[in-house]
Amino acid sequence: MNTAVAARYSDGRRAGDEPVALTFLADGTVEIRGETFARTEQLAAFRPAAPLAGVPYFVRLPDRALLEIPRSPEADAALGAAGYRGRLHRRLEWLEARAVAAAVCTLLLVAGVALTVWFGLPAAAARVARSVPADLERRAGNFAFDTFSQQVGGGVTLPAQDQIRAARILGRLTKARGDRVKAELIFRNLNVPNAFAFPGGKIVVGESLYLACLKEPQGEDLFAAILAHELAHVESRHGLQLILRNSGALVAMAVITGDLSSLTAFSATLPILLIQQGYAREFETEADTVALGWLRAAGINPTALPAALQLLEKMRPKSGPDFTYLSTHPSTDDRIKLLKAAAAAPAAPPAKP
Numbered sequence: 001m002n003t004a005v006a007a008r009y010s011d012g013r014r015a016g017d018e019p020v021a022l023t024f025l026a027d028g029t030v031e032i033r034g035e036t037f038a039r040t041e042q043l044a045a046f047r048p049a050a051p052l053a054g055v056p057y058f059v060r061l062p063d064r065a066l067l068e069i070p071r072s073p074e075a076d077a078a079l080g081a082a083g084y085r086g087r088l089h090r091r092l093e094w095l096e097a098r099a100v101a102a103a104v105c106t107l108l109l110v111a112g113v114a115l116t117v118w119f120g121l122p123a124a125a126a127r128v129a130r131s132v133p134a135d136l137e138r139r140a141g142n143f144a145f146d147t148f149s150q151q152v153g154g155g156v157t158l159p160a161q162d163q164i165r166a167a168r169i170l171g172r173l174t175k176a177r178g179d180r181v182k183a184e185l186i187f188r189n190l191n192v193p194n195a196f197a198f199p200g201g202k203i204v205v206g207e208s209l210y211l212a213c214l215k216e217p218q219g220e221d222l223f224a225a226i227l228a229h230e231l232a233h234v235e236s237r238h239g240l241q242l243i244l245r246n247s248g249a250l251v252a253m254a255v256i257t258g259d260l261s262s263l264t265a266f267s268a269t270l271p272i273l274l275i276q277q278g279y280a281r282e283f284e285t286e287a288d289t290v291a292l293g294w295l296r297a298a299g300i301n302p303t304a305l306p307a308a309l310q311l312l313e314k315m316r317p318k319s320g321p322d323f324t325y326l327s328t329h330p331s332t333d334d335r336i337k338l339l340k341a342a343a344a345a346p347a348a349p350p351a352k353p
C-alpha cells in the first residue's frame, strides 16, 4: 500500500524551503512532489538522521537536498524501512532522555519563547555566549566532553609517535596566534572520520580522519587545516552558541537574571546536537574564514582547507547513515569554491596610497 506524508523540502542551494508531498510507493521508491517540481528517489537512498522524540526526521538526499519530515505514525512506519537503529542511535536516545529531564521548566520555557519572538534566539545566544566566563566555558566543555566519551566511547589505538606529531601540528597553529586558545587534542577510535570541538578547547579527532590526511601529499597541512577550522569553532564559541540556541529557557534565564549556573548541565546536550544537527551554515562560514587566518599565521598554505574538505567528501558513505565530518560540518560545493577563492586571494589587500 502507498503511504502519503507531508514534508518540507529545501534543495540545498537556495535559502528557504517549500511544502512537498511524499508518496512512499510499494516498489521501494518515494515520489517527492512540490508545487513546481517532482522527483523520485529510492527509499534506500534516504539516510535519516537518528530520530529524537518529537523532532522531525531530517533526510539528506544524495544531491544534498534536505527533507524535513514531521514525526507521525505514517512517517515512522515508512522511514522505518530505511531507518538506522544501531548502537550509536540507542546511545543518543539515552543521552536525549537525560538532557530533556534536565531541561524541563515551564516558566522559563515561556520566557524563552517570548525572548525568541522579541529578540531572535541566535542573536541572544551569541550575546550570552560572549558573556560566559572562561572557567565556566571550560567546565561546560569538559562536561560535554565527558558525556560524549561515555556515550560514544572509542579508545585510542594511534601510536604515540603519531599523537606527538599531531600535537606538534596543533602547537604550531596555537603558537602562531599567541596561545590565545588553550587547545587539547584528543584522539578517539571513532569508526567514522570526524572531529568535534568542545567549549574551552578540547578537540576530539577520529583516528581515521588523521590517518586519511597523512596518506595524502602535504597531509600535515590538510590535518592542520581541519584543526584550524576546529580551533575557530572554539575561539568563536560556536559550541556554546549551539547549546544556547537549543535552549531558549537557559538564554532567557541568562538575559533576565544573569544566571548561567545551569549552563554546565545543559552542555550535556552538545554531543547530540553536534551529531544530530551539526553546526549552522553561518558558523561554518565564520569558522572557515577564521581558519584561513590561523593557517596564514602559522605559515601554512590556506588552500589546504578546501583540499581537506574535498578529501573528506570522498570519505562520506555512499549509502547508510552518515556520521562523517561533513555531516556535522555542513559543506557544499559552494563552500569549497568560496574557500578556494578566499585561500588564493592575498591575505590583506594593500591599502591605497
Ligand SMILES: [Zn+2]
Residues within 6 Å of the ligand: 229, 233, 279, 283, 284, 287, 328, 329
Ligand atoms: Zn565546522
